[in-house]
Amino acid sequence: MKKLFGVLGNPIGHTMSPAMHNDLFSLYNMDAIYLPFQVMDEDLHDAVNGLRALGAVGFNVTIPHKSKIIPFLDEVDELAASIGAVNTVVNQDGKLIGYNTDGLGFLKGLNGIVSKVKGKRILVIGAGGAARAIYFTLAKENPIQIDIANRTIENAVDLIAECPYPISSRAFTIEEAGKHVGDYDMFIQTTMIGMSPKITEQPLSLQNLRKQTVVCDIIYNPLETRFLHEASERGATVQNGIDMFVYQGALAFEKWTGIFPDIQRMKENVLGQLGGK
Ligand code: NAP
Numbered sequence: 153m154k155k156l157f158g159v160l161g162n163p164i165g166h167t168m169s170p171a172m173h174n175d176l177f178s179l180y181n182m183d184a185i186y187l188p189f190q191v192m193d194e195d196l197h198d199a200v201n202g203l204r205a206l207g208a209v210g211f212n213v214t215i216p217h218k219s220k221i222i223p224f225l226d227e228v229d230e231l232a233a234s235i236g237a238v239n240t241v242v243n244q245d246g247k248l249i250g251y252n253t254d255g256l257g258f259l260k261g262l263n264g265i266v267s268k269v270k271g272k273r274i275l276v277i278g279a280g281g282a283a284r285a286i287y288f289t290l291a292k293e294n295p296i297q298i299d300i301a302n303r304t305i306e307n308a309v310d311l312i313a314e315c316p317y318p319i320s321s322r323a324f325t326i327e328e329a330g331k332h333v334g335d336y337d338m339f340i341q342t343t344m345i346g347m348s349p350k351i352t353e354q355p356l357s358l359q360n361l362r363k364q365t366v367v368c369d370i371i372y373n374p375l376e377t378r379f380l381h382e383a384s385e386r387g388a389t390v391q392n393g394i395d396m397f398v399y400q401g402a403l404a405f406e407k408w409t410g411i412f413p414d415i416q417r418m419k420e421n422v423l424g425q426l427g428g429k
Contacts, residue, residue: 155184156206157408160199160221161214164188168425169212172401175421176413184209193220200224200241200248210242210408212401213250218281225250234316235285240404253403254282254396255289258340258370260403261395266338266366269293275329276300277355278342279307282370286340291317299336301329301356303343330356339383341369346377354378363387370396373426394422 159169165188173186189211191199196217201224203211213221218237222228225241228250232238238250262269272295276283279302287298301324302308308323315321324332333356345355351374358367358379367383372393380390398418406412 153183155182156203156208157184157186157210158189158203158208159186159212159214160189160191160196160203160217162190162192162216164190164214167214168397168422169214169401171425172398172418172421173405175417176405179414179417180409180411182409191217193217196220197224204243204246204248208243210240210404212404213239213241215281218252222250224248231255231288235281235288237281237285239400240407242407251404251407252285253400253407255285255287257398257400257403258286258368258396259289259293260399261391262366262368264395265389265391269295269338271296272337273335274298274338274340275332275336276340276342277326277329277345278302279304279311280342283340283342284311286342286370287311288315288317291315291319295319297321299324299329299332301326326355333358334360334362336365338366339368341367341371341377341379344371346374346379347371348373352378354382358382358386358388361386361388365389366391369393372397372422375423375426394419398422 167188170186170188177184226247232250232252235252240251240253242249269290274295297320299322300308305325312321345353365388367388368391369377369380370393371377375392384390402413
């Protein structure tokens, strides 16, 4: 019988996950299908029970359901519980277990350009769900400092207060953080600023950026945000959101199937969907 996988979100029309996972099923000769499911907030509980009743092997969860789904699951692993968001669910003999692969997905992608986070001074721009997953994951890697800059400073303050791991952190507005650009070894941009169609926007100027700095933007549409473009022009090592997206999907695929999939093939699939190279 065909194995069922999927992703719950709203809207869900632009998701790249089905084509990426279905390509992996064909690569590994698996009789399986991954479908997008558009689910309204009020239908989320029914949708989760429906997937359980249908015997889905596993599924992803995306905006706006990553936190709302938690009460409808049987178990949530420690990292996902501390982040307060689930992006991957595994059906273990009828028991639905929630995980979060976003933070580890980011870290695995980052390891392609930076061998270790230990000893680094990092600025995370944004304090939403993705920032939270990345911040908590990197906090465990012994950096010297992870500061958070956010439009709404209260959200940055709250995020720092809620981090379950010991880490030196300060909260800034994005404007304030712009005055300290030269202080950091790494920038991680996690807001929607610069995302298509508003591609001319940029969170802060990188005027005093040091050349040795690593600059990541977890946006993948466009592939090079204005922020990344400026960082690259100033000689920094840059990374867009493709690596995080592919690795979070690879970690989910591994949880469902036991296979850690072909990352290069996944990247090519996603770049193909985005019309890039
Ligand atoms: P979220 O929880 O809604 O958080 C949004 C963040 O962006 C908040 O910090 C918010 O600040 C800030 N923000 C939104 N609009 C802004 C604006 N106009 N000016 C300044 N700040 C603004 O969203 P999320 O789930 O963290 O997702 C954030 C981004 O990451 C999206 O672009 C998403 O596509 C991307 N993402 C990528 C991956 C990947 O795999 N590459 C995975 C997850 C997310 P306030 O606190 O002030 O509202």
